[in-house]
Structures are given as C-alpha cells and as structure tokens.
Amino acid sequence: MSATTAPNGVDVAGRHPVADPSKVSNPYKPVGDYISNISNFKIIESTLREGEQFANAFFDTETKINIAKALDDFGVDYIELTSPVASEQSKKDCEAICKLGLKAKILTHVRCTMDDAKVAIETGVDGLDLVIGTSHFLREYSHGKDMAYITRQALEVIEFVKSKGVEVRFSSEDSFRSDLVDLLSLYKAVDKAGVNRVGIADTVGCATPRQVYDLVRTLRGVVSCDIETHFHNDTGCAIANAYCALEAGATHIDTSVIGIGERNGITTLGGLMARMIVADREYVMGKYKLSKLKEIEDMVAEAVEINIPFNNPITGFCAFTHKAGIHAKVGIVIFDPYHFKRMPLGLAAILQNPSTYEIIDPADFGMTRYVHFASRLTGWNAIKTRVSQLGLEMSDDQVKFVTAKIKALADVRPIAIDDADSIIRAFHLTLGEHPEKNMDAAAAAIPTA
Numbered sequence: 001m002s003a004t005t006a007p008n009g010v011d012v013a014g015r016h017p018v019a020d021p022s023k024v025s026n027p028y029k030p031v032g033d034y035i036s037n038i039s040n041f042k043i044i045e046s047t048l049r050e051g052e053q054f055a056n057a058f059f060d061t062e063t064k065i066n067i068a069k070a071l072d073d074f075g076v077d078y079i080e081l082t083s084p085v086a087s088e089q090s091k092k093d094c095e096a097i098c099k100l101g102l103k104a105k106i107l108t109h110v111r112c113t114m115d116d117a118k119v120a121i122e123t124g125v126d127g128l129d130l131v132i133g134t135s136h137f138l139r140e141y142s143h144g145k146d147m148a149y150i151t152r153q154a155l156e157v158i159e160f161v162k163s164k165g166v167e168v169r170f171s172s173e174d175s176f177r178s179d180l181v182d183l184l185s186l187y188k189a190v191d192k193a194g195v196n197r198v199g200i201a202d203t204v205g206c207a208t209p210r211q212v213y214d215l216v217r218t219l220r221g222v223v224s225c226d227i228e229t230h231f232h233n234d235t236g237c238a239i240a241n242a243y244c245a246l247e248a249g250a251t252h253i254d255t256s257v258i259g260i261g262e263r264n265g266i267t268t269l270g271g272l273m274a275r276m277i278v279a280d281r282e283y284v285m286g287k288y289k290l291s292k293l294k295e296i297e298d299m300v301a302e303a304v305e306i307n308i309p310f311n312n313p314i315t316g317f318c319a320f321t322h323k324a325g326i327h328a329k330v331g332i333v334i335f336d337p338y339h340f341k342r343m344p345l346g347l348a349a350i351l352q353n354p355s356t357y358e359i360i361d362p363a364d365f366g367m368t369r370y371v372h373f374a375s376r377l378t379g380w381n382a383i384k385t386r387v388s389q390l391g392l393e394m395s396d397d398q399v400k401f402v403t404a405k406i407k408a409l410a411d412v413r414p415i416a417i418d419d420a421d422s423i424i425r426a427f428h429l430t431l432g433e434h435p436e437k438n439m440d441a442a443a444a445a446i447p448t449a
Helices: 061-074 088-098 114-122 136-141 147-163 180-192 209-220 238-247 269-279 281-287 290-303 380-389 396-412 417-433 439-444
Strands: 042-045 078-081 105-111 127-133 167-173 197-202 226-231 252-255 333-336 341-344
Touching: 042 269, 061 078, 061 088, 061 290, 078 088, 088 105, 105 114, 105 167, 114 127, 114 147, 127 147, 127 197, 147 167, 147 180, 167 180, 167 226, 180 197, 180 209, 197 209, 209 226, 209 238, 226 238, 238 252, 238 269, 252 269, 269 281, 269 290, 380 396, 380 417, 396 417
Parallel strands: 042 078, 042 252, 078 105, 105 127, 127 167, 167 197, 197 226, 226 252
Antiparallel strands: 333 341
16 A cells, blocks of 8 residues: 555545556446547537627637637647637637647638638638538528538538638538438538538537437448537537537537537536546546636636536536535535635545545546535534544544534524534533533533524
8 A cells, every 4th residue: 555545545635546547447438339439539619709609708809819828728629719700800819819829720610601711711720610501490591592502602612721721621500400311411512522520510409419329420421521519508418419429420529618608508618528537537637637627617707707607517616515414424625605615624534435426536627525514414424524623532422412413503594614613612622521421411512503
C-alpha cells in the first residue's frame, strides 16, 4: 500500500480507488461495436454561433475572443462562429478570431448560397458549415425550393468552397422532419462531391435517441465522409441524442457552453463531457482539460447574465453534494445552504468508497464532493465525521444519540451548520462534566431552539 492510500484503497485526497488501469475494466463502457465512435469523436463548439441566438446573449468582440481562447485551451476541435453575413460586426469578429492562431479550427455557419460562401471565405476561416432546410415545413414556408433545386445549389456551392481549399460541411436543417428518401439522396450526392462532413440537425428538438440511432446508422451506410450532429434540447434529449449518434457512427457533436442557444439551446459541453467520461475516461481525460470547464461556464454565464443551474452536470452546486444519510458516508467538505457557499474543513477520512454513490469522480474536473449534514436526512456517519473535524471524541453510541437530536431539531425548522455544531458541542461538553458518561444528563444540555 502506498503512502497516499488509505486502508480501504481510497487515496487520501478523497478520490476514487487507486488501481492499475490496465487491470480494471469499465463496466459502464458500451459493448464494442465496429461502427461506434464513443472513443473517437470531435467537438464542434458553437457557443459563438448557436449561443449568440440565446435570448440574453450579446457578445462584444473582447468577450468573443476570451471565450474562443478558453474553448481552445479546453481542447475543443472546432469553434463555430456566427455567419459573417449576419452583420458587419459579425464579419469583423470572425476575421479577428481567425487571426488569433488558435489550435482549434475556426468554422462559420452560412446559408448554402454562393453569396454567403464568398463572404465567409474572405474572413480566413478554416471551414464553412453550409445549411439549407429540407423538411416540407421549411421548403414550403421558408425558402420555397424543391429538392432538385436544393441538390443543384448544394453541389454548386460545395464545388466553389472546395476550390478555395477549406473544409466544407453540408447539413440539412430540420433533418428529422425531412423525407428519408429525399434526405439520403441529397447526402449521397454531396458525399460524392467530396464534402468533409454531412450534418444532421434536430432543429426543433423533436428527435428521440432511438430515432437518432436509426437515422445516423442508416446514413452511415450511405456516405463515406464524417457525420456531424446538432441536437436541440426542447424535449430534454440533447445529450442522450448526441451519445446515441456517436454509437451509431457519427463523428462530430455540436455543443455550446451551458447549452445556450435558440429556445432551450443544444447539447451542453459539460453535459456531453459528463456522459462521455463514463463511457471512455481515458479518451476524454487525454483530450480535454476538464478542470477548465467551470471557468468557461462561469465566464459564459456572466456574459449572458444567468446562473449555473443547480442540477447542471459537473458544475451545478448540487452535482457532488451528498445529503441523504445512506449516501453521505464520505467527508471532505461540507455545504452551508444559508450562506450559499461550500466550506472546506480540511481532509477528513473517507468512510466508504465514493463510487458507491458517484459515477463520476469530481477530481477529474477539478471539483470536490460535499457532505450536507445539517438536515433531517443526515446520517450518523456524517455527524461522526463532523465530530472528528471539530476535534472532539465520542463513541459511536454517543454520535448516534446526538445525531437523533440534530434530526429532531431539523424536523421542527431548517437548521444551519452552526445549529448542528452547537448541539454537538453542548452534548460533548456535558459529557465531560459527567465522568460516568450519563447521556441523559448530557442530553438535557442540548439546545432545542
């Protein structure tokens, strides 16, 4: 046993058990599938395109540059920007970000027209994401073109973009409400024309994971190029849909920070990381700087004037908070709900393997788990850890007794950490005054209000 591990195999920093990775299998990793890209995917980060469509979003040039640099440092493969045709400032911002020399490739998202493509090429981007609506809703009520026209237009613009030596992706809009035969015929034509990727977009957020899997797997049998996917979250399926798309053979996933975008937004960057690290921790850890996630989310949340949701994957303030007694047999940091802050109390013993109630190791993201013990749901193991943190000594029976008193008070009114500590200290003090350890006498000294 190393000096950094406790007898139960958990390291002293409170992380999950230390083991030889070559000898440990991941029970949550999908069964191997020759077509799956769970362990080989790329992220197209669209906070600076899709995210600009969020209700509160207004990114000035400095903010855009800061977000782009942060995403690049995190390790995203592509950064997608608002169309330079949208406004004069959008064009200038696109040019400015292209000149930053980032490792990530810079894309811009434009309509599948020659005019848009020419303007976009001039900004210096690494690639163009072409899009045109293919559902009967968009063909009838948006651009009014039939599939024959769409195909001719796509092939013309793709040829032009390829002649300029930049990447090109062609995507249908509202893919899941488009006719499957029309869709596959169009994708087959643009694949033959040499696009780098074809895109599937769940523009209205109507798709289910099963529908996604079926469509992507079918498309995988029709095209040889990469497949990009874009999922809106109107029905809460964006992350699940992205995961199923990768299982079915997709190669690229569109994300935005905190999921911001049109209406309810799209697949969240952090949520996708949470899902993917469970599937293949080695791949995700080796490619992305997960410890930077909270910093990026805080930056974007401040820019669009929203709070990080309490249940946000990884960074929500409840993400690694344990409250129920049967869960909270761990102890490193406690949480004070009345001051809305996490209070470090030093390194405490890990009483059980954290994997019992955590599928994700918070340390992988630079986060820490928390034990919320000042409530009616607390358990005596959590109180025992708190007693130790306070430098006090009590037997297990005494800890169980004082735990019952804390729970009784919490049944009457909300309690804070100070309330729980007062009960613990008062009980312990009275125990000291009664060498016979008369718990009844000690109990009489416990505050009740």
